[in-house]
Amino acid sequence: MLLGSVLNPINSTIIAVALVPIGSALGAPPSQTAWLVSALYLATSLGQPVVGRLIDLFGPRRLFLLSTGLVGVAGVVGALAPNLGVLIAARVLLGFGTCAGYPAAMALLRGEAERTGRDSPGGVLTALAVANQTIAVVGPLLGGLLIAAGGWRTTFALNVPLAVAAVVLGMLRLPKPADGAGRPRHERPAAQLDxxxxxxxxxxxxxxxxxxxxxxxxxxxxxxxxxxxxxxxxxxxxxAATPFIDLRVLGGNTPLLATYGRALVAYVVAYAFLYGFTQWTEEGFGLSPFHAGLAQIPMFLLAIGVSVVSGRSRGVRGKLLLGAAGQIVACVLILTLTAESPLWMLLLVALVFGIPQGLNNLALQNSVYFQADPERTASSAGLLRTFAYVGSMIASSASAAAFGHRADTGGMHTLAWVMLGAGVVYLLLTVFDRTLGRGPAPDTRSAV
Known part of the structure; x- marks a missing residue:
């Protein structure tokens, strides 16, 4: 479950340090290599709720095995890609291939909660968040090591052994529908699937x-x-009698809609930093891909610690407010950076960003688990990722517009203003959200 859920973040973070080497090797400027980011999230934002709905109906096993197998195929295509177009196609395959991991994990948690009668899987939800943060730590550094050892193609080839491990573990451990752990089959799947x-x-x-x-x-x-x-x-x-996304229920679930809105703007900030700031540290500040990956480590290490500590509480309001403040402070610090800034300033920015990285993802994930209709847990979790990926698309577009043909300091400052605006919106969505209590995340299932 953990391995499947991290296939997407590891491909997200590794590509951050590979964009510049890929651009140099294939003669593509940042405005074109940005499609390597956008292609994965375009596919995943579309596939997550669709695959999530399939998991809700038929259980996670088949969808998990099919999707993770596609990750291995994408790894081969990317490793052998002769040009940028094929490389973008490989990223699309990766996007669809990583769709099942997170919705399957959330569906398995819901099924286990129903089986045991324990509807408070805080430890496992925290483990999911920490696993994603850990991979985020490893991703940039691992990407830098792989590029130094064998070139940027190794960052795609890595998906082959990961996919094999995920498929083998899935075949051995995921419950089969016959075991009663998955959703029952339907006689008319086309009608059920809408x-x-x-x-x-x-x-x-x-x-x-x-x-x-x-x-x-x-x-x-x-x-x-x-x-x-x-x-x-x-x-x-x-x-529709059985809609793909029940807008009547979703429209009446204000807390869940607010969570989706926060996810969108939070990921505008997070991904603009991950991709835009990383490109600037390489082209504008002069770090190698390996050292650019090292510069991200303070953020992710602090994020892991924050996730572990804050994961002991189900409350979300305090986490969201502190995460919003961390985003705003980090964006202001970026506005002070120049190519002549000392290295410790870059590390300080990364460290401050670790606070929202550790809090926001966990708070949003916990909110969806308790706010969503139990019968649509997987598709609701997939829709959360869709809103997050729309945010990543905005971040990618903003990065391409800000940098143009080179990731210079002026472009980084322009991008920082976009990030700051999104951070302020995130803060306002939290401050004025009256559905957030001071205690546990509100359980709105009685309303849906």
Whole structure:
């Protein structure tokens, strides 16, 4: 369960230090290599809720095995890619391949809670958060080591042994539907899956994300497609007997909607830092990919410690407020950096960012677990990741626009202002959210 859930973050963090070497090897500027980031999140943001819904209906085993197997295929394609286009295709495959890990984990936790009658898996939820943070620690450093040892292609080849291990463990340990651990089969899967709703959801999301990846007035038609497809999707879901995303229930679940909104802006800040700041440390500050990875370690080490300590409490309001403050302080510090800044200033920025990294992910994850309809735990968890990936798309687009052909200090400061604005929105969404109590995350299942 832990291995499957970290396949996505390890590919997210490794690519951060590989963007510059890939660009140099393939003759692509940052505005083009940004598609390596966007491609994975475009595929994952679309696939997470779809795969999550399939897991809700049929259990996690088959979906987990199929998806993680695709990760291995993507690793081979990426390692052998002759150009940037094939490399982007490999990242799309990785996006779809990593879709099942997190929703499957949340569904397994819900199933175990129902089996044992213990609906407070705080320790396991914390373990999931810490595992993701640990991989985030290893990712940039491991990426730097792999690039130094065998070039950037090794960062894709790494997926092959990881996928093999995930598939083998999944076959050995994941409960089979016959064991009663998964959802029962349905006689009419097409009706249960709401295929028209999924197609309209895909059209809405793809057109929106394509627009966000390259903001320009000439692409106004993508906005029109987004609005039209979104309206058709809403009309379909409000009429469907078994909707893909039950908008009637979701619309009445204000706490969950607020959580999704916070996830979007939180990940604008997080991913703009992960990709934008890392590129600047290499091109604007002059660090090697290996040392750029080392510069991220203070953030992730502190994030792990914060997650472990704060994971003992189910309360979320304090975590969210402190996470918001950490984001804002870190963004202000970035605005003071220049190419002549001492190295300890970069490490200080990374250290401050460790606070929101450790708090926000855990608080958002716990909120969804307790706020979502138990029958849609996996799809709700997948939708959380979708909102997060929309935030990553905005961050990627902002990074490409800020840097252009080179990640210089002026572009980093421009990006920092975008991050600061998102951080302020995150703070306001938390301060004015009256559904957040001072104690445990609100349990809204009676309302849905």
């Amino acid at each position: 295929l028209p709703g999924m197609a309209l959801f895909a059209a809405t999301l793809v057109s929106l994300l394509l627009f966000l990846m390259n903001l320009h007035l000439r692409d106004w038609y993508l906005v029109a497609i987004t609005v039209a497809a979104g309206a058709a999707f809403a009309a379909r879901e409000l009429r």
